[in-house]
Amino acid sequence: MKFSLQLINNFINLDQIQFNKFEENLTLSGLEIDNIEKINKYKDKIIDINITANREEISSSFSLARETSTIFNIPLKILPIKLNYKNSIQQNTNNLTNTNYNHIAYIRIITLEEICTNKTPDWLLNQLKIRNIKERKTLNNIQEYIKIKWGKTFYIINNKEINQQKNIIKDLNLIKLFHAKEIQLIINNIDSKSKVLIFTTIHKPENNKCLNNEYDEFYENAFIDSMKLITTCTGGKIGKYKEIHQKIFIKNNTIEISKKNINKSLGYIKGKKLKFINTHKIKNILQQLKLSPKYCKTDKLFKLTIPNYRANDLTREIDIIEEIGKIYKFQNFFNKIKDNNLQGYQSINFTKVKQIRNILNTLGLHEVINCCITKNIKNDLNNPQIHNPITYEQQELRTNILESLIHNYENNIKNLKNNIEIFEIGKVFNINKKSKQFYKEKRHLGILIYNKNYIRNNWSNAPTHLNLFHFKNIIETFLETINSKAILTNNETKNINFANHLFKNHKKIEIYDPKRRKVIGVLGELNNNFIEQINNKKEKIYILEINLHQLIETTKSNNHLEYISQKYSNYPSVTRDVSIKLGKYINLEKVKHTIVNENNELIESVEILNEYNNEQINTTRYISLRITYRSKTKTLNSEDIRYIDNNLNNQLNQLRQSSNNM
Template sequence: MKFSWTMLNYFINLESITFEKFIDKLTLAGFEVEKIEENTKIADKIIHLSITANRKEIFCVINLAKEIASIFNLSLKINLKQIQLLPNNTTYNFINKSQQILYIRINTISNLSYQKSPQWLQNNLIGSNIKPLFLLHDIQQYIEIKWGHKILIFDLDKLNTKCINFNLLKIDKNITLQKQETIIYNNQELFYLDTINPSNNTTQFSNKTKNIILCCFINNINNLLNSSETFNHAYNETIRLIITHCGGIISKSYQNSRIITGNNKKLKIEKNEIKYILGPIFNQQNKFLSNKNIFKALNQLKLKPYYSYNHKIFEITIPKYREHDLKRSIDIIEEIGRIYGFKYFLNKLPKYNRKGKISIKSFYIKKIRYTLLNLGFDEAINSSLTQKEIYQNNQIKIHNPIAEEQSSLRTNIAKNLIENYKLQIKQKNSRTEIFEIGNIFYKDKQNPYNEQIHLGGIINNLQFLKKDWYSKSNKLEWFHAKGILEFILDTLQTNIQYSKTLTEIDNTKIENIQSYLDPNEKIFIYNKKNNQLIGILGKVNNKYIDYIDQYKKTTYLFEINIKSLIDSIYFNKQISHIIKPYSLYPSVIRDISININKNDNITQIINLLLQKNKNLIEYIEIINEYYNKVTKIKSICLRIIYRSSNRTLDNKDLININNNIKQLLYK
């Protein structure tokens, strides 16, 4: 939208503000300046503004001037007052039966003598991309640009039926109405307003019109755009321009109005809410916006603020022309920041020292996921909807399913993981390590609906282990799969035990998973504390992967109940570590070989050696073992690391230690 710099200065004194500062502050206030046009022909600057959808009231110069006055805290050169609406019982020569019209004013002007439009008037129209035609047209367009009011002009000589039709769409182009208003004029100077069907009898005027009717009104629609404050200014200036440049005789004004019911909308905003959203002020030692500055900004916005010191709440009154965009407290806070200047607020997110609470279940689910991802597993996410299984009696059916394949809720994670695994085989992946954490559903005699969170995993790797760099890679085997699962459970500090047998009660909990596993290669996981079943580990049944021979004996699957797993975790609050200073002196390594009987306990021997030479022996480990089947004597090689905490050991010390060890072993 285009606005004239000269016309803006008619309403507000901008001489003390440089044009660059004006543009910068207007942009920071939310009005983007698209272009500045220097028109040398009319000696004016044309400002092209991008008006957002929520500021539709900025459609004329006077409304932009009021906004600039709020931004720069300046006063207007003119005094704006609301029209005093007259009581309904006042008798006038004008009868108003319309429900749309709030205020209307009509004048007749006769014996017009036309002149050419003055140059200043033509320049204002040219600056707004409006082509000047003749005086009455130019005045009508000028008033609409300047004041935002459409002054309707009709040719009296062409009113054969003394009937004037005008469409309310001319007042506000954004509002669509399906009816027109009609004015009936007769010799008794009686005006009658009513709603009739649209017609094409609207009279026009030209540069030869001698007798005219001026009409302007406020309705329920354009009243929202603050038109009542500028109505008299626009109407009076129209008459003044016509009389000045056209002459003529003007009649008395005919007007009518009805009382508007309803007060202006009010909002309450807490002081702490304003400070919390806007944040601290930059370079002010993190101080927040003061009550004085908030009050000043609200006054600049013409919101009539009132502050309650007891409740620390601002109460504001929203003018009619801003009710369409100032509806919530956040809208008012944004206006305060816009007027004060967003650049003065610290643009950093607040730091929170307090952390939110997380449930134990959520914590361990995250820890399980993190552990598996670190081991190289890939996480799968599958739907809980599946097809009906014939052999499963505890499935929960879905009423009115979309498809037969999604007619029931799944009772295990295993089936989806096997389907994911088959897809990996089709894509010729030699390594498959997938896990899923998801919900399973089942019904039993006690409850028709049960929901649990399960952890499921499937492992297959044809190149899992290499003994030497020159050897071929070996495939994953049973103990490898069990070791991976044990590492996960040890990381979580679970207290579990394994069992090959399953009780009849536990069988009902895990029967939907066992069918996917080989009956001869599976193991059950129990809570060591209360013997509660946690999960199962086993080799995938060959019937699910029978079409590829190399995968038959290398695919393992496990499924664990998350709640039961968390119950098996033990919390060790005491630390058993011994802290002592590290020796700065070098160590000495010696290897010794001892013969022991088959039933001798090597752990007791090591503890005996450490106990007698505690200050000089740092560590003992077994590095080799040999068993003679003929003599039935076991030979063990021990590596002993000697180190002193206060000196360097010499040969004499080592000889004494070795003699001491010989005596201990001899005994």
């Protein structure tokens, strides 16, 4: 839709706004300018704006000026003229009482006599050409111009048209609120040669405070402008006019929006600190949008009254939030969501299980996941039963984790997978000793390794099977890596918590917790009889099952370090090897401590190289020491070395004398 900047400038002063800024802010507010055309004859600019479907109210120069006033927070040049309807005829309303109304529907009927000229000014025709409106009679051209300028206009009828089309009054928009017969009587008394102009509006009376918005507060301004144009351009005489008003009730358009939702949608604003738009700023923006905000501190929400010209546009909470963002400018918000580096609390158990998974993967094992509902190999009345099982293979809860790993082994063998190294961390269920009607749920770790080509004794020989000692070494490495205090023993006790029937006799090792004095797991070679049920070959398969919670209890985390870090020197060192004659019972640590204390700034280390004893003299011995000197600030020169040698000789002489005295 095309608009004239010269016509817009009648309502708002655009001289104080740079055109580039004007164009940019209109685009950011959703009114994108497609084209700009200059008309040198009238020193005017025509802007072609792409009006979206939800902003149909921007159809006139006044509506665009009002939107510009809102965006730039600049007042309009004109002020609304109050409508005086008290002298008009009040039409009777049966549906409303005197108090049950909040607006006035108003009609003004004017007669226009003796039109002298039909010539329309060029500047007015130019405004019609901008909107591609065809030229007609002068009065009709003024009617279209008023609509372009104000967004509303008057109706033109005469007695002949009324007589020919009796329902013409019923077709007018706001006149439908009135009784057509009463208006017909007024028009019938007018001369048939005269033109009849009808102006309509809906107005809020001053004494009514139920709404803060005006339906047509600039009606009187548009009426005066129309009368001036008609009398100037047509030379017609305006006769007396009749007025009719009716009390009506219009539902209040209100929206409630919480401050929390505004902050959630728009996010943080740019600044030194992360913060949201403050309440005072939001309220000022809502006032700038003419939404008459009222803030409720207890509920932290804004109660808004929507103006009539935005009733079709602002219908939801998100529409209001979008308008706030347009006024505050979206570039003032963070365009990226801030990463939250804070992590939730992770339990020690969760961290340890994660560490165990990573270590087993590092050792070359692959994790598998199996269902807890299965059919246990060993038939036992104590096995947890499933009521109404779906299939025969899923009628019990598993009592150990190894049988699931054996099923994985069987499936891999069928698919010609020769090397199988897997583990699983999952749940097992055992009967409660105290109450045999209930079952305990535990987490176990299971490992199964089958590898024909695990190791070779010599590169010229073929690789051989994994044996029990290799498997035992893998488990010891695993326990050492997780810093577990558990040990491996050969007690071969019968533990009901693990599947002892799956292991070979005398090829089973228990994992023992020395602190709590109980077995927490079992490792060994899979029973040959069970292997023969899978295939007729006697394969060497090694398995392990351990209680995961009890394993974690044996681990100990290092919360301290046993060493001290120091700054490394970039300068070269000087080494001196010395031999000291000492008494037989003098402590060497005391000697090292004495030397270091005397030259603690330059001595980097003192090492004992050797010790010599004289078999003939049992009271003395000779100690060879290597002393390293280094400075952290400079390279040692000849004077420094001379000082070191003299100081060291004096110290050694004192040590020899003290040794002789002993």
